[in-house]
Amino acid sequence: IKKIGVLTSGGDAPGMNAAIRSVVRTCAYHHIECIGIYRGYQGMIEGDFKEMGPRSVNNIVNKGGTILKSARSKEFMTPEGRKKAYDNLVNAGVNALVVIGGDGSFTGAEVFNHEYGFPVMGIPGTIDNDIFGTSHTLGYDTALNTVVEVIDKIRDTASSHNRLFFVEVMGRDAGHIALNAGIGAGAEEILIPEEDLGLDRLLESLKKSKASGKSSSIVVIAEGDKIGKNVFELKDYVEENLPEYDVRVSVLGHMQRGGAPTCYDRVLASRLGVKAVESLLDGKSNFMVGVLEDKIALTPLEQAIKGKSEIDMELLRVSDIMST
Ligand code: F6P
Numbered sequence: 001i002k003k004i005g006v007l008t009s010g011g012d013a014p015g016m017n018a019a020i021r022s023v024v025r026t027c028a029y030h031h032i033e034c035i036g037i038y039r040g041y042q043g044m045i046e047g048d049f050k051e052m053g054p055r056s057v058n059n060i061v062n063k064g065g066t067i068l069k070s071a072r073s074k075e076f077m078t079p080e081g082r083k084k085a086y087d088n089l090v091n092a093g094v095n096a097l098v099v100i101g102g103d104g105s106f107t108g109a110e111v112f113n114h115e116y117g118f119p120v121m122g123i124p125g126t127i128d129n130d131i132f133g134t135s136h137t138l139g140y141d142t143a144l145n146t147v148v149e150v151i152d153k154i155r156d157t158a159s160s161h162n163r164l165f166f167v168e169v170m171g172r173d174a175g176h177i178a179l180n181a182g183i184g185a186g187a188e189e190i191l192i193p194e195e196d197l198g199l200d201r202l203l204e205s206l207k208k209s210k211a212s213g214k215s216s217s218i219v220v221i222a223e224g225d226k227i228g229k230n231v232f233e234l235k236d237y238v239e240e241n242l243p244e245y246d247v248r249v250s251v252l253g254h255m256q257r258g259g260a261p262t263c264y265d266r267v268l269a270s271r272l273g274v275k276a277v278e279s280l281l282d283g284k285s286n287f288m289v290g291v292l293e294d295k296i297a298l299t300p301l302e303q304a305i306k307g308k309s310e311i312d313m314e315l316l317r318v319s320d321i322m323s324t
Contacts, residue, residue, distance in 0.1 A: 001032060001095045001096050001119070001280055001281055002032055002033060002093065002095055003032065003033040003034070003035065003092070003093050003094050003095055003096075004023070004027050004032060004033070004034050004035075004094070004095070004096050004097070004098060004277060004280060005034075005035050005036075005037050005044075005049070005089060005092075005094040005096070005097045005098070006020055006023045006024065006034060006035075006036055006037065006052075006068070006097070006098045006100070007036070007037035007038075007040050007041070007043065007044065007068060007097070007098075007099055007100065007101075008020065008040060008066040008068045008069070008070045008100045008101060008125065009040030009041055009070055009071065009072070009073075009099060009100070009101035009104075009105035009108070010040070010070060010072060010101040010102045010104050010105045010125075010126065011070070011102065011126060011127070011257060012064075012065050012066050012070045012125075012139075012257055013125045013126050013127050013137070013138050013139025013140075013142075013143075013257065014064045014065075014127075014138070014139045014142035014143070014257070014258070014259055014260065014261035014262075014265055015125065015138035015139050015142065015261040015265035015266065015268065015269040016065070016066040016068075016070075016100055016125050016138060016139070016269070017057075017060040017061065017063045017064075017065065017066055017067055017261075017269075018060070018061045018138075018261055018265065018266045018269035018270060018273075019100050019123050019125065019138055019269035019270075019272060019273045020036065020057060020060070020066065020067065020068060020100070020273075021057035021060055021061055021269075021270075021273070022269055022270045022271075022272070022273020022274055023098050023123075023273040023276060023277055024036075024052045024053070024054060024056065024057045025054050025057065025273075026273055026274045026276075026277040026278065027277055028053060028054040030277065030278075030281060032281070033051070033093075034051075034052045034053075035049045035050060035051055035052060035092060035094060036049070036050045036051075036052045036056075036067075036068050037049055037068065038050070038068055038069050039068075039069045039070065039071040039073075040068075040069075040070050040071045040072070040073055040076075040101070040105070041071070041073040041075075041076035041081075041085060041105075041108055042071045042073040042075065042076070043068075043069075043071070044076070044085035044088060044089065045073065045075055045076060045081050045084045045085045045088070046088075047088040047091075047092070049088070049092055061261075061266055061270075062260050062261070062266070063260065064142075064257075064258045064259045064260055064261065065258065066100075070101075072104065073108075076108050077108070079115070082111070082112055082115060082116075085112070086112070086115075086116050086118065089118070095119065096118070096119035096120070096121070096280045096285070097109065097112075097118065097119070097120045097121070098120075098121050098122075098123060098273075098276045098277065098280070099120060099121070099122050099123070100122075100123045100125045100138070101122070101123075101124075101125055101126070102124070102125065102126035102128070102130070102131065102137070103130070103131060103304070103305050105122070106122045106131075106288060106301050106304055106305050107305055109122055109286075109301060110286065110301045110302060110305065113285065113286050113301070119280055119285035119286075120285060120286060120301070121276040121277075121279055121280050121284070121285065121286075121287055121288075121289060122276075122287070122288035122289065122301055122304065123138065123269075123272045123273065123276050123288070123289055124137040124138060124272075124288060124289075124290055124304070125137060125138040125139060126138070126139060126140075127139040127140055127142070127143035127170060127177065127256060127257055128140070128170065128171050128172060128173070128174050128176065128177065129174065129176040129177070129309065130171070130172075130173055130174035130176065130309050131288070131290070131304055131309055132299070132303060132304050132305075132306070132307025132308055132309050133288055133290045133292070133297065133299030133303060133304045133307060134288070134290025134291050134292065134297075134299070134304075134309075135290075135291055135292055135293070136264075136268060136290075136291055137290075138261075138265055138268060138269050138272070139257070139261070139265060140176065140177070140265075141261075141262045141264040141265050141268075142259060142260075142261045142262045142265050143170070143177055143181075143256045143257070144177060144180055144181050144184065145262055146255065146256055146258075146259055147169050147177060147181035147185070147252060147256060148181050148184040148185045150167075150252060150255070151167055151181065151185035151187070151218060151220070152185060154167060154218065154250055155185070155186070155216070155218060158216040158217070158218060158248075159215070159216040161216070161246065162215040162216050162246065163216055163245075163246045163247065163248055164206070164216065164217045164218075164219065164238065164245045164246065164247045164248070165216075165217070165218050165219070165247075165248050165249070165250055166219050166221055166231045166234055166235055166247065166248075166249045166250070167187075167218060167219070167220050167221070167249075167250045167251075167252065168221050168222075168223055168231045168249070168250070168251040168252065169181060169220060169221070169222060169223065169252050169256065170222075170223055170252070170253075170256045170257070171192075171193075171222040171223055171224050172223065172224050173193060173224045174192075174193065174194070174222070174224065174309065174311070175190070175191075175192020175193055175194050175195075175222040175224070175225070175311055176309070176311065177222065177256070178190050178191065178192050178220045178221065178222035178225075179192055179222075179311060179312075179315050179316065179319070180315070181220065182220035182319060183315060183318060183319050183322065185218065185220070186218070186322065186323075187218045187219060187220040187319070187323070188205070188206075188209050188214070188217040188218060188219060188323045189202060189205050189206070189217075189219040189220075189323065190219070190220045190221075190316070190319050191219065191220070191221040191222065191225045191227055192222045192224075192225060192311065192316075193222060193224040193225050193226050194311045194313075195311075195313075195316060196226055196227065197227065198227070199227060199228070199229070199237065202219075202227070202234075202238075203238070203241055203242060205323075206219075206238065206242055206245065207242065209323070210242075210244060210245075212324075221234070231249050231251060232249055235247045235248070235249050268291060271291070271296055272289045272290070272291070272296070275289045275296045275298075276289045279298060284298065286300060286301050286302075287299060287300055287301060288300075288301055288304040290304070
């Protein structure tokens with residue numbers, strides 16, 4: 001392998017820049033070339049490439065977003081799109097790819113690898129933390145800290161006005177952010193897709209909370225929750241059934257995806273980038289580089305895509321006890 005291409009794909013996540021930097025510098029350290037591919041697979045199809053050396057990634061370890069930009073490419077899902085991408089890589093002399101992204105991005109990498117035998121290595125980057133084979137994805141820790149900081153602020157106003165707040169956090173299919181940030185911020189209830197609390201139990205719990213002397217409450221809800229009502233419908237439902245509650249809604253949205261990565265995400269990104277490049281140089285391909293029990297671990301891409309990242313159900317019990 002003489003030249004590695006690196007791209008970021010799917011939803012951006014804090015720590016992606018630190019991972020790009022790590023890939024570029026590890027290539028330089030091993031005296032191989034590196035090119036950055038802009039806008040994920042779309043840039044691969046359009047040949048939007050840039051040679052990268054150790055100085056092209058100066059001062060980005062602390063930056064949110066991704067300097068390579070990101071996209072969700074529909075064209076790469078077609079064999080014609082992938083053929084164009086392959087031709088561009090061959091013309092640019094690229095022999096292997098590092099793909100930083102979530103499961104959609106890994107699916108693209110896997111298909112591409114099967115079709116062309118092109119060496120690929122994945123680095124999990126998504127705030128949702130919903131990837132099998134790693135305890136942490138890049139950006140997750142930063143997003144947790146952002147959410148906790150914001151809920152602390154919401155708590156100030158909730159408590160001044162004796163209000164109940166529904167706070168919706170990201171997590172398309174997974175409740176990792178909601179559960180962990182919810183516990184960290186002292187939420188009364190946490191609604192996640194992995195557990196159906198049900199409307200009756202939610203009302204019960206809110207009644208109990210009022211009766212126990214709490215004057216304000218925070219309920220954290222993952223956007224992918226399956227309680228059957230969106231966060232605004234939940235507000236109406238609770239106000240109808242528990243008129244003693246004055247309810248407000250706060251949807252945190254994309255602010256959760258921005259900001260400077262935490263130290264944890266920067267260190268993780270650095271470690272994953274080194275391992276991704278060195279694994280390719282060792283002749284490995286079609287793996288995701290993750291972290292398990294604080295050790296860097298390779299998981300076949302196929303498993304990383306198909307496997308389910310489990311929620312620690314004990315955390316739900318901890319949350320219940322904490323809201324006593
Ligand atoms: O996968 C990360 C994520 O932020 C999800 O939590 C969210 O559902 C989705 O991306 C939003 O995607 P977009 O930025 O394309 O609206």
